[in-house]
Amino acid sequence: MSRLQLTQGLRRSADLFGDRVATIMGDRRSTWREVENRVARLAAGLRGLGAQRGDRIVILALNSDRYIDAYYAILWAGCVAVPLNTRWVWAEIAHALSDSEPSLILYDAHFAHLAPELAKTCPVVAMDGAGDGSPCFDALVSAYDPMPDESAGGDDLAMIFYTGGTTGRSKGVMLSHANLAGNFLAQQALLHYPSDTVFLHVAPMFHMADACCLLGMTAIGATHVALPVFDPAQVIDTIVRERVTAVMLVPTMIAMLIEALQDRDDDMSCIQRIFYGASPISEAVLRKAMATFPNARFCQAYGQTELSPVATVLEHEDHLRGYLRSAGRPIPTVDLRVVDETMQSRPFGEVGEIAVRGPGVMMGYWRQPELTGATIIDGWLRTGDAGYRDADGYVFLVDRVKDMIVSGGENVYSVEVENALMSHPAVRQCAVIGVPDDRWGEAVHAFVQLHPDGDVSADTLIAHAKERIAGYKCPRSFTFREDPLPLSGAGKILKTELRKLVTGQA
Structure with missing residues (x-):
C-alpha cells in the first residue's frame, strides 16, 4: 500500500519542474533536478558514514539551501531529522543530543567552533566547506553515487522538533510523514499557493512553522529563497x-x-x-x-509544534471583514473544541482550554510516554492555550493555560527561566511572567526576592542566566521585592497578582 512520503514532493518537483530554479542562496542557484541528484548522493553519503534506517540525525545550522538538502537527504536515507534551535546555549544543545542520541550531526560554518564538542557525541558532517577535517557535503556528493529513495512514510517517524518544556527541559515532539504532509495539504486547500511561488525563508528553518513551509513549497515545485538570519x-x-x-x-x-x-x-x-x-x-x-x-493576501495561522503545526487559519477575507483579533477557524481535517478541566465542551463565548483533534496531532513526546498521555486525551491534544469560539466558529485566544511567554515568535517557558535564576545563591524566590512589549510582542519580566544577605544586580542575574539558557529567554526587566511573593492557599505563587502589579491586568 502506498503511503505519504515527504520525499515524494521532491521527486515530483524534479520530474515536473526539473529545470526550474529550486533554491537560491545569494549567487548560488540550483534547479529541482540538481537538488534531487544532490540529495540522493548526500543520502548515500550519510549511509556510508554509518547512518542506519530510523537513526536520528541532528541539524545545527542557520538557514541556507544546504539546510533544504539536509532535511531531504536525511529522509531519503530513511532516517529521522532532528533540527536544533540555533539560539540555544551549549547546555541546551547538550541536553537535546543526550536525549535524541543521534548517529550523525550536521553543522554549518556558524557552528564550526562547536565541532570538537559535537564530535564527542557522534561523527559530524560540515554542511559547507570544512577546515577542521570533518567530511563535508560537497565531498560526499562527489564521492557517492545517487541512492534510491528509501524514505519511510505514513505513520513512521520523520522528524523530532525540540520545544520548550514546563519541566524546564526541552521535549522532543515526534512528527510522522503523514502528520507533516497532511497538515500542509489541509492548509493548501484554503491558501492555494501557486506552483510558481517564490518563497522567502527568513524565519528559522529549525522552527516547525518554517519547516512546514519548506516541505510544502517543495511539494508544489515553488522556488526557495533563503537568508541565514x-x-x-x-x-x-x-x-x-x-x-x-x-x-x-x-x-x-x-x-x-x-x-x-x-x-x-x-x-x-x-x-x-x-x-x-x-x-x-x-x-x-x-x-x-x-x-x-x-x-498581499494576509493569512494568520494558529497552532503549535505538536499539531504539525497549524490548527486554525484566519484567511485574507476574514481580515477584510474585521476579524483582526481572531485566530481564525479550523483548517480542513481539524476538529477544535474549547473544554473545561474535565475535557467537557464549553458553550460559545465561554473561555476554556483549546483542544484539537486531527491527522496533524503528534505521535507523542520522544521517550516521554507519561507526558504524552497527559497531553493527548482520546485523540484530543490539549494545547494549554485558553480561548473561546464565537457562534461562527472563529477562535479567539485570551491567554495561555501554561506559563509560556511568546517573545519575538520564540516560546519561553517561565519555569525554565525561573530555574536558571534560582540557581544563583543570592536568589531566595522568583517568578517570571510575560509583559506586553511593542517590539517583541511580549518580554520576560522577573520578580525576585533575595536572601537577607543577598546582594546581586539585574545585570549579574542576566549574565548568570545566559550561562544556562539562551539569551532570548533571559529577563529584560526585574522587580526586586523585600516581601515574599504572593501565594495561594496551596502554596503556589499567584502570577495573576504579579501581572496586576506590572500591567494592571490579571
Whole structure:
C-alpha cells in the first residue's frame, strides 16, 4: 500500500519542474533536478558514514539551501531529522543530543567552533566547506553515487522538533510523514499557493512553522529563497532582487520591516502572500502591514509544534471583514473544541482550554510516554492555550493555560527561566511572567526576592542566566521585592497578582 512520503514532493518537483530554479542562496542557484541528484548522493553519503534506517540525525545550522538538502537527504536515507534551535546555549544543545542520541550531526560554518564538542557525541558532517577535517557535503556528493529513495512514510517517524518544556527541559515532539504532509495539504486547500511561488525563508528553518513551509513549497515545485538570519534591510533587498511572492513572518519581523520601509522607496508590489503567526500582533501593526504590502493576501495561522503545526487559519477575507483579533477557524481535517478541566465542551463565548483533534496531532513526546498521555486525551491534544469560539466558529485566544511567554515568535517557558535564576545563591524566590512589549510582542519580566544577605544586580542575574539558557529567554526587566511573593492557599505563587502589579491586568 502506498503511503505519504515527504520525499515524494521532491521527486515530483524534479520530474515536473526539473529545470526550474529550486533554491537560491545569494549567487548560488540550483534547479529541482540538481537538488534531487544532490540529495540522493548526500543520502548515500550519510549511509556510508554509518547512518542506519530510523537513526536520528541532528541539524545545527542557520538557514541556507544546504539546510533544504539536509532535511531531504536525511529522509531519503530513511532516517529521522532532528533540527536544533540555533539560539540555544551549549547546555541546551547538550541536553537535546543526550536525549535524541543521534548517529550523525550536521553543522554549518556558524557552528564550526562547536565541532570538537559535537564530535564527542557522534561523527559530524560540515554542511559547507570544512577546515577542521570533518567530511563535508560537497565531498560526499562527489564521492557517492545517487541512492534510491528509501524514505519511510505514513505513520513512521520523520522528524523530532525540540520545544520548550514546563519541566524546564526541552521535549522532543515526534512528527510522522503523514502528520507533516497532511497538515500542509489541509492548509493548501484554503491558501492555494501557486506552483510558481517564490518563497522567502527568513524565519528559522529549525522552527516547525518554517519547516512546514519548506516541505510544502517543495511539494508544489515553488522556488526557495533563503537568508541565514532576519535583517530588515537584507529582506527588503532580497524581495526586490528575487521578486519574492510569498513569505512567512512572525509579528516582530512585520513591525521591523514596516519601520525599515519608512526610510526607503522600494517596490513591494511583488509580494502576494504574507503568512504570519507564532505570537500576538497588534491591530495597528497589522493595518500598517496591509497598507505597506497592498497586493498581499494576509493569512494568520494558529497552532503549535505538536499539531504539525497549524490548527486554525484566519484567511485574507476574514481580515477584510474585521476579524483582526481572531485566530481564525479550523483548517480542513481539524476538529477544535474549547473544554473545561474535565475535557467537557464549553458553550460559545465561554473561555476554556483549546483542544484539537486531527491527522496533524503528534505521535507523542520522544521517550516521554507519561507526558504524552497527559497531553493527548482520546485523540484530543490539549494545547494549554485558553480561548473561546464565537457562534461562527472563529477562535479567539485570551491567554495561555501554561506559563509560556511568546517573545519575538520564540516560546519561553517561565519555569525554565525561573530555574536558571534560582540557581544563583543570592536568589531566595522568583517568578517570571510575560509583559506586553511593542517590539517583541511580549518580554520576560522577573520578580525576585533575595536572601537577607543577598546582594546581586539585574545585570549579574542576566549574565548568570545566559550561562544556562539562551539569551532570548533571559529577563529584560526585574522587580526586586523585600516581601515574599504572593501565594495561594496551596502554596503556589499567584502570577495573576504579579501581572496586576506590572500591567494592571490579571
